Amino acid sequence: MLSKLVIAWFLMSLCVVIHAGGVASALRWLQHRPESAPRFWSWTWLFVRVAGWIVLFHVIEITVWALFYVWTKGMVDLPSALYFSAVTFTTTGYGDLLLPREWRLMGSVEALTGILMCGWSTGFFFAVVSQVVGTQRREHGGARG
Numbered sequence: 001m002l003s004k005l006v007i008a009w010f011l012m013s014l015c016v017v018i019h020a021g022g023v024a025s026a027l028r029w030l031q032h033r034p035e036s037a038p039r040f041w042s043w044t045w046l047f048v049r050v051a052g053w054i055v056l057f058h059v060i061e062i063t064v065w066a067l068f069y070v071w072t073k074g075m076v077d078l079p080s081a082l083y084f085s086a087v088t089f090t091t092t093g094y095g096d097l098l099l100p101r102e103w104r105l106m107g108s109v110e111a112l113t114g115i116l117m118c119g120w121s122t123g124f125f126f127a128v129v130s131q132v133v134g135t136q137r138r139e140h141g142g143a144r145g
Contacts, residue, residue, distance in 0.1 A: 001105065004102070004106060007068075008105065008106050008109035008110070009109075011106075011113070014061075014064055015061040015064065015117055016117075018060055018061050018064070019057060019117050019120060019121075022053065022056070025053075026050060026053050026124070030128065046132070047125075050124075050128050051125065054121045054124070058089070058118070058121065061117060062082065062085045063082065063085070065089065065106075066078065066084070066086075069085065069103075069106075083097065084099070085110065088107050088110045088111050089113070090114055
């Protein structure tokens with residue numbers, strides 16, 4: 001059991017590295033993008049791009065877990081592993097696919113990792129929205145009432 005937890009810790013750590021790289025690259029992009037006049041569609045497009053980027057690195061993290069499940073024969077094929085991993089990572093938990101008994105603790109650690117990564121993404125997205133709102137307030141001379 002301890003060896004399975006070490007493997008799960010490694011996979012969780014890999015997800016943190018992927019997430020940190022994704023957030024860091026988004027921050028670099030956001031810092032270097034030209035300031036534009038506040039407009040509904042430019043902000044909406046910004047939010048769509050940030051959300052798409054966040055979802056992309058969640059999909060990469062889900063794929064890391066899925067590849068591990070296929071490699072260890074915890075799942076019979078990649079489509080099943082991707083489905084199981086997505087349902088587990090997002091804590092949807094349908095329960096229609098299960099890992100073999102000796103690997104089930106991995107699923108729990110994946111769910112905890114997903115909660116952490118989704119929370120981090122939510123915080124990052126909130127920071128982006130807060131930045132946009134702050135920019136609007138500065139440009140319009142303070143808060144509106």
